Amino acid sequence: MKKYLISFGILLAANFTQAQEYKFETVTDVEYTPVISQGRTGTCWSFSTSSFLESEILRETGKQIDLSEMYNVRHTYPVKAENYVMRQGKAQFSEGGLAHDVMNSVAKNGLVPQSVYSGLDQGEDMHNHAEMVAVLTSMLNTYIDQPSGQLSADWKDAVNAVLDVYLGAPVNEFTYEGKTYTPQSFLEMTGIDPKDYVTITSFKDQPDYSQFILNIPDNFSNGSFYNVPLEDFMATIDYALEDGYSVELDVDVSEDTFSGKAGVAVIPANPSDAKSALKSIKPEKEITPELRLQEFQNYSTTDDHLMHITGIVKDQKGNKYYKVKNSWGTSNHGNEGFVYMSEPYLKLKAISIMVHKEAVPENIAQNLSL
Template identity: 40%
Template structure:
């Protein structure tokens, strides 16, 4: 090996914390939004990914929890399921290591991933309740895990021998287990014994029933192609549809009682600390937790909107594609869309469950405008039955 795990871990951990600091100086007053809920669907309590890059897991599992609630007809919030994030993260890291080595390090190996990763884990390994695998930290801090696992797989890739030993996978898996805990083979849940696969089935989750959609102009409409971002290390595909069709799916899904796993970009300063996402064309970057990275620390005024409700940018297919092509729009965060609301001017907003804890004015919930969602959506995942009938027919989905 050309470098040790400990040296690489120290270097990468320091680098992972080197986010830019928030701009100094007075900020304009925050506008007084007054939201009226039009429709909202059941969601489980807000969680906190804290200092981990696992929003993709928290958001998609929240989505699957809502799916279990819908499919099983659970009415009592006390009976809502709570799926283990670290079970999924553990399997994801282990699968990613195998692929990373297989392609000689020519894919991304970081904390980031996509919604499809969770569905792969659910299909291949199952799901478990939080109590069966709570992880080893109350609030996840994954800088050291990310640094050491990356250093490990890089050392394997750089091995000068022509063939690898049969031991490296077990060693890597043990490293992940040391940080996240061992994956349970069986567990007790409400008086019954389950495997991860039988628990997934008991919750009514059929991974093949879910479809992903994107809207780009570099791929023919109504065909499947990978979302071309580094975090899509599994090379999962999404159906490419027009922008209007993508938005129709979002509204139709919520109105029909479904929620949506949403991959988006929250680096805009219009995505405020106090739970609003509007399309203001400025950037934000901070440090610390995942929340602080994007919207600042408690007590900092980072909102750039004026005291009156801002006029938002008009979004077109062309402006969306430009943002994607020039990296102004990236897949930097995953959340769950579960409702629709309007402000005092009648502007529509999507109600969004975040994974930064019960922070902000709305205790972990964000209201993201139609324009923001229209411009900054990278990918959505929904149950196939949430698709409008005409689009379902176009895509040939039964």
């Protein structure tokens, strides 16, 4: 009986050891602005990239500026609409987009602060674009069908009028902290140069250190991506964060083991651990370039969500996680609105990253001719 009790105690201790609840410790942290919510919109691409740019402004100037996410959304919708109409509906028109769409808008239209352009009607405090997108989609489909026999000459003006109603007319001049700016002069003040940023991915079916157009639905603007080996992809993220640069991230969040509520994203080696792995440390799957490509090509990895990586943390066993700033607010979300994403999860489920070109390790930058 005594022997049985001792054995039972050892078993309990082993199970307790295997089911340790997460305890995280900061390894490195880049300056960032507060977590906010994208509301009921599909504009994570603008919220995350704006957050990324806010960290870049902090790094460059020390200024904390709350940028307008909706300013670049407002300027991107006409581009989406033209792509959809001129392709006669054989393209995607949706709320989605990518980080380079923000950079394209910034290069052309500049930046403005949130205090100048909120994209909200007076009295509103949450974004909801469902009605606006439904109205725009119906309009564009009507133009494509050409009920009058030809495409209306003023269809773009009509689209802009709808956007002005729902989001507000673009601003040309404004005052910020006692100074008068245009969107372009405000951009110059922030120190941001859109040409300084590169988008990098890693897929084994593309030549290493080449550029290609990644075929994902939200790449309506046919943005080009640098392709690097998976070890270089991860090394770039680590190098950037350790050198004071943050990282923009496009990632699949459809997995059961991604949880905003728990604030954790993992890839357990044993699928039966999917639920418990959100609460306690479990062994994770080994990720290879072959598995990464397979998951992408069979639609298990999809272009779901853009987020902002601001640091690295580790659990009590020394496992590495990336501190990823989400745009779902902080209410009922773990880790104060951040998701701690394990290294295997990021290796497998990241679609791409955007970084300042100086945040790319020198040997990799040379191979990319940056």
